[in-house]
Amino acid sequence: MKKTFLTLAAASLFTITASAMERPVTIADQGSFMAGGKTVTATGTYDGSKPTNFAGHTLHGDHAYVFWQKPIKAKKYGMVFLHGYGQSAKTWETTPDGRDGFQNIFLSKGYGVYLVDEPRRGKAGRSTLPANLTATPDDQLWYNTFRIGEWPNFYDNVKVPKDKESLSQFFHQMTPDTGAFDGKVVADAMVAVMEKTGDGVLVTHSAGGGPGWDTAMRSPYVKGVISLEPGAFPFSEGEVPETEKTTSPFPAKGTPVPLADFLKLTKIPIAVYFGDNIPKGDKPVKNWGKDNWRVRLNLAKKWEQVMKKYGGDATVIYLPDTGITGNTHFLMADLNNKEVADAMEKWMEEKGLAK
C-alpha cells in the first residue's frame, strides 16, 4: 500500500539514556511475518463437538519467522540475516554485553534489516515433526567450538567481554530445535522469505551457511551473500573434496550439488569471513574447538578455487590477514563487531550492493 507522509522536524538538542544505539534511527516501517512452511492434517473426521478429539485437525508448521525494520531513505537492497546452530535471530541483536549488534549497526547505516528465526527454532517453533528435547547441559562444547577459549579460559587475544553477566547472557541465547534440523526445510522457508523481502543481501552465520547456499541457488532475490564462518559448502558433483580428518566431533564435508545449481552461485558476489585463532595446515591439532575451524577454512579455500574456476566472484577472507584480529566464531557480537560490519559494507560497496 502506497502512503504519503510529511516529516516535520526542528533541530533539537537533548539528552537520553542510551544503552545500545549511538543515535536515533527513524523507522519508516517495521513488522513481522511467517513465510513458507506447510500444513498437515490429522487422519479422521473433524468433530467439533469433541474439543480434545484431534481427528481432522490441522497443524501449520515448518515456516520461518521474520522481524524486519526499514529506515527512512533505506538503501535499495535489504539485508536478510540467517542465524546459526542453537541460535535465533537474537544472535544479530544486542550483544551479550549490551552493545549494538548487526541489527542496529546496519539499520543505522541505512539498510532495511530482516531477522530470521529459521523453521523449528525460536518464534518459528511450530514443527510438523515431533522432537524430544533432552535439556542436556552442553555449554562448554559450544564455548570451545565457538573459539572463545578452552573452558574455563579465554584465548589471550580474544575480543569478547569477559565478565560473568555477559557470558551468562551469551549462554542463555542458546535455544533448541523444536523439530529435527533439516537444511531443505530451512532453505524452502528462506526462498519464501526472500519472496517477501525482495532483492537483498543474504547474511548467514555458521550452520545457517548451508541452507543459505541453497537459498542463493534457488532464489533470484539473493543479490549477494556474506557468510560468516559457514559450516558447510556446496561443490559441483564430482568435485567434492575428500573430507579431512579432524579432532572435532563435527567433520567438514562438502555437499554435492548438480553443476547447473552450483553455477548459479557464480552469478552473484559472495564473501566468506573467518575470525581469529584458526590453525593452518592439513594436520589435525589437539585443540578440537580450533580444529573444527581449521578443516572448515581449508574447505572454504577449496570451494573458493572451484568457484573461481567457473568464473565466480567468491572471496574467502581470514580476517587477521586484513588486520582485524581477535574474533571468535561470533564475529557479529565480538567487541570489534563494528569493524567487521565496516569491512562487510566496504565489500558491499565494491560489489554494488550498498546502493
Add this chain to the structure above:
Amino acid sequence: MKKTFLTLAAASLFTITASAMERPVTIADQGSFMAGGKTVTATGTYDGSKPTNFAGHTLHGDHAYVFWQKPIKAKKYGMVFLHGYGQSAKTWETTPDGRDGFQNIFLSKGYGVYLVDEPRRGKAGRSTLPANLTATPDDQLWYNTFRIGEWPNFYDNVKVPKDKESLSQFFHQMTPDTGAFDGKVVADAMVAVMEKTGDGVLVTHSAGGGPGWDTAMRSPYVKGVISLEPGAFPFSEGEVPETEKTTSPFPAKGTPVPLADFLKLTKIPIAVYFGDNIPKGDKPVKNWGKDNWRVRLNLAKKWEQVMKKYGGDATVIYLPDTGITGNTHFLMADLNNKEVADAMEKWMEEKGLAK
C-alpha cells in the same frame, strides 16, 4: 550511559511503500536481553579433552527474552507485553493480515515497548527441564477456544480478516513449550524483566494473565496492569470461589494466594478486558469454545468484587458494553485493534499511567 546527540532535520515530502506503520517513528534506542533463569550443572567432572562427554557441563535456561524499543521523547512508563498460551511476542507484532499490532500502535503513541517471550517459549527456548514435543495437529481446538467461530465458520459479527492467507499466518504463530509450562518460572523471570525495564504498565494476554498477577504482586516496578482475557485470577485464601462447571476442557479455577500478597494488587490500577461473543449466566452452554469464556468472565467479576472489597482499583470491562464489538480472544490483532488500544490508553490516562 548518558549520550548527547543532535537531531537535525528538514521538512521533507516523500512516498514509501508501507505495509504496517502509518507514519515513521524515531527510535531513540532498541535492543534485546535475557532476564532471570537459572544455571544447572551436569554431574561429574568436566573433561575438556572429550568434547561430547557432558560431565560437568552447564546449561543456562528458564530465562525470559525481551525485545524493546524506546521512541524519542518516550512517556514515563514503558509497556511490558506478556503473551498467552501457544504464542510468543509475535502476538503483539504485525497482525495476521499485515496491519499494525500493539507493538507499533503503542510505539507510535510514544510508549517504550518491551515484548517478552516467556521462559521455555520462542527465543527463550532453552529449558532446564526436558520436553517431549508431539507435533499434534490441534488448530481447530484453538480456533474455537479463541472465539473466532465454530470451525470452519466465522461468527457473523467477528472482526477478523477472513481470507485464507491471514488465517494461515495466524495458525503459524503458534509455537510450542520447550519445557513444561510453569507459572512460577514465568513469574520469576518476569520479576527480573521488570528490574531491567523499570516502572511500567504490564499488559498480559490469556495464559500470561496468571504469571502476570504474580509479577504484579512481587515487583514494585509494575505500576498498573492491563489484562486481556486472562485465563486465571488470584484470590485471597479462603475467598476462592467454587469452580464453575463448563463444557470447555479448561476449567476456570481461582488461585489461592496469601491475603498479604492479594492486597498488593489493590495498590495499583488494574483493567481487565473481554471481547465479544461471551455468553452470560451461570449455566454451561453447548458451545465449549464460548463456554470457556463464560466461566472466565464470571470468575473475573467475582475477582473484581473481592478486589473492591479490599479497596482495590480494579475494573472488568466487557467491551460490547462500551460499544466495542466483534472482538475475539485476540483483541490486540482484531480488525478494530486500534479502537481497543485507544480504550486502553484512555484508561491509562485516567489512572496517571500515560504521562
